[in-house]
Amino acid sequence: MHDLVIRNGTVVDGTGQPRFDGDLAIDGAVITAVGDVSDRGRREIDAAGRLVTPGWVDIHTHYDGQVTWDPLLAPSSWHGVTTLVMGNCGVGFAPVRRGQEDFLIELMEGVEDIPGTALHDGITWHWESFPEYMDALAQMPRVLDVAAQVPHCALRAYVLGERAHDLDLQDDEIGEMARLTAEALRAGAVGFSTSRTILHRSRHGLVPGTHSKPEELLGIGSALGTAGHGVFEMVSDLQGQEPDLSWMREFCRRTGRVLTFALAQSPIQPHAWRETLGRIDELAATGLRIVPQVPCRPTGMLYGLQSSLHPFITHPTYRRDIAPLPHEERVAKLRTAEMRTRLLAEEPATENAIARALMTNWTHIFPLGDPPDYEPAPERSVAAAAARQGRRPEDVVYDWMLERDGRQFLFAPLANYVDGNFDALREMMLHPRTMLGLSDGGAHCGLICDASMPTFLLTHWVRDRRRGERLPLEQAVRLQTGNTAAVYGFTDRGTLEVGKKADLNVIDLDALRLHAPEMVFDLPAGGRRLVQHVDGYCATVVSGQVTFEDGEETGTRPGRLVRGRPLQ
Numbered sequence: 001m002h003d004l005v006i007r008n009g010t011v012v013d014g015t016g017q018p019r020f021d022g023d024l025a026i027d028g029a030v031i032t033a034v035g036d037v038s039d040r041g042r043r044e045i046d047a048a049g050r051l052v053t054p055g056w057v058d059i060h061t062h063y064d065g066q067v068t069w070d071p072l073l074a075p076s077s078w079h080g081v082t083t084l085v086m087g088n089c090g091v092g093f094a095p096v097r098r099g100q101e102d103f104l105i106e107l108m109e110g111v112e113d114i115p116g117t118a119l120h121d122g123i124t125w126h127w128e129s130f131p132e133y134m135d136a137l138a139q140m141p142r143v144l145d146v147a148a149q150v151p152h153c154a155l156r157a158y159v160l161g162e163r164a165h166d167l168d169l170q171d172d173e174i175g176e177m178a179r180l181t182a183e184a185l186r187a188g189a190v191g192f193s194t195s196r197t198i199l200h201r202s203r204h205g206l207v208p209g210t211h212s213k214p215e216e217l218l219g220i221g222s223a224l225g226t227a228g229h230g231v232f233e234m235v236s237d238l239q240g241q242e243p244d245l246s247w248m249r250e251f252c253r254r255t256g257r258v259l260t261f262a263l264a265q266s267p268i269q270p271h272a273w274r275e276t277l278g279r280i281d282e283l284a285a286t287g288l289r290i291v292p293q294v295p296c297r298p299t300g301m302l303y304g305l306q307s308s309l310h311p312f313i314t315h316p317t318y319r320r321d322i323a324p325l326p327h328e329e330r331v332a333k334l335r336t337a338e339m340r341t342r343l344l345a346e347e348p349a350t351e352n353a354i355a356r357a358l359m360t361n362w363t364h365i366f367p368l369g370d371p372p373d374y375e376p377a378p379e380r381s382v383a384a385a386a387a388r389q390g391r392r393p394e395d396v397v398y399d400w401m402l403e404r405d406g407r408q409f410l411f412a413p414l415a416n417y418v419d420g421n422f423d424a425l426r427e428m429m430l431h432p433r434t435m436l437g438l439s440d441g442g443a444h445c446g447l448i449c450d451a452s453m454p455t456f457l458l459t460h461w462v463r464d465r466r467r468g469e470r471l472p473l474e475q476a477v478r479l480q481t482g483n484t485a486a487v488y489g490f491t492d493r494g495t496l497e498v499g500k501k502a503d504l505n506v507i508d509l510d511a512l513r514l515h516a517p518e519m520v521f522d523l524p525a526g527g528r529r530l531v532q533h534v535d536g537y538c539a540t541v542v543s544g545q546v547t548f549e550d551g552e553e554t555g556t557r558p559g560r561l562v563r564g565r566p567l568q
């Protein structure tokens with residue numbers, strides 16, 4: 001008798017090998033048989049006609065705050081994620097000195113658009129050091145496994161205090177950050193992260209460490225080499241080009257550790273990504289492992305009356321007369337001819353050139369719709385619709401935002417959509433040295449909702465894509481499981497093999513359906529966040545226990561803290 005048997009499923013095991021029909025036996029938290037299972041299970045799940053896959057391993061999230069109060073970690077948990085990595089992009093909440101909590105919250109709020117009031121109300125600071133943060137995480141049960149990285153911003157604030165933003169450091173300060181990183185890695189941190197992009201700002205300006213010099217990064221990075229485990233994660237405007245590449249190469253050479261950074265097709269240099277991948281191939285031939293992280297759809301800004309950005313949000317009349325109103329009143333007022341005339345006569349009033357360009361990038365703003373269309377044809381853009389109708393883009397977009405009772409979202413892909421399709425993205429995803437990432441689960445609550453990326457990988461890339469080639473099922477599953485787990489050294493999971501941890505999804509691929517994103521106000525202090533529901537996950541299993549069944553939470557809390565350690 002086994003504890004649990006998943007019967008008659010189509011097993012896609014995360015290794016990339018062809019799917020096969022079979023059973024899976026689970027005892028305790030471990031897979032004990034794959035193939036034909038003759039013994040009965042104390043509990044059996046009929047998976048006939050369903051896919052059985054490993055649980056998704058999402059290595060790029062920002063649940064660092066939410067993880068301390070919310071055992072559910074939605075929306076990622078709704079989408080079959082069974083292991084997630086936090087502490088990305090340099091921001092997080094440990095180590096922290098008494099009195100610095102607000103500063104770290106402001107950084108998180110600025111960079112990741114998580115409401116500061118929610119973090120304020122939600123987090124109880126039971127820690128100072130990173131190991132104490134890990135212990136606090138370990139004490140709380142939750143639906144899925146979490147792993148944490150050491151955020152550079154927190155480290156700088158801890159060691160440098162008021163000088164957290166300073167460029168020039170003393171040797172002993174770099175040494176102290178390296179020492180604290182080593183301490184965190186010993187406690188099980190799975191990496192170190194930093195931000196080198198001008199897009200990541202708080203009310204204090206660019207986040208600490210944005211322009212850190214190579215000696216600082218190499219100094220801190222040395223801790224990863226000594227520890228023998230951990231990933232160096234980074235987001236940088238240079239995207240793997242010089243001068244970053246020199247110290248990245250040096251980091252890998254000195255430490256033997258993996259470095260990962262966010263790679264995208266940029267509108268400014270639409271072909272740079274391919275050159276970068278070529279250089280990374282060359283380095284790989286010499287044994288250095290740099291793993292560009294790519295998403296499976298463009299980072300999707302969602303413009304709408306409920307979100308943080310849309311074309312009218314900085315118009316003086318909007319700011320004064322509409323923004324302060326509750327949603328229903330906003331919609332009612334915007335529907336009046338008088339308000340329409342006034343707003344269409346105004347211009348965006350912002351000094352922020354990037355925001356202004358994004359808000360009026362009419363060729364790259366589309367109706368998202370329901371079901372959401374994340375690969376819209378160029379002729380669906382605001383610009384194209386306006387040209388067809390002989391109207392101004394502002395006029396068209398004004399109508400669109402009022403659809404669905406003012407809850408329509410417009411999809412504004414940020415990078416990775418230069419050609420108006422996913423062909424470049426597909427090439428990046430299939431490149432042997434990349435890995436899937438950048439769902440940003442838990443973050444960008446007012447503007448982006450990409451935690452559903454693992455689901456999208458199946459609905460769009462495996463099943464629905466019409467505007468280009470799809471992905472083979474086995475390959476897609478491997479990218480979100482075996483591959484991400486391997487890069488992060490999670491050797492106990494990521495594939496459905498005997499001896500591996502029993503983390504898995506039973507999926508009805510035909511019924512798998514993403515709903516339109518919606519804004520909810522359920523964070524602490526009534527904070528808002530975008531979420532996205534899904535149908536088609538029949539069961540999600542973590543450590544042998546069923547956590548979700550047909551979209552309903554079962555109430556079990558098998559999720560644990562994953563502590564990184566050197567491989568044997």
Ligand SMILES: [Zn+2]
Binds near residue numbers: 060062088089440
């Ligand atoms: Zn991030």
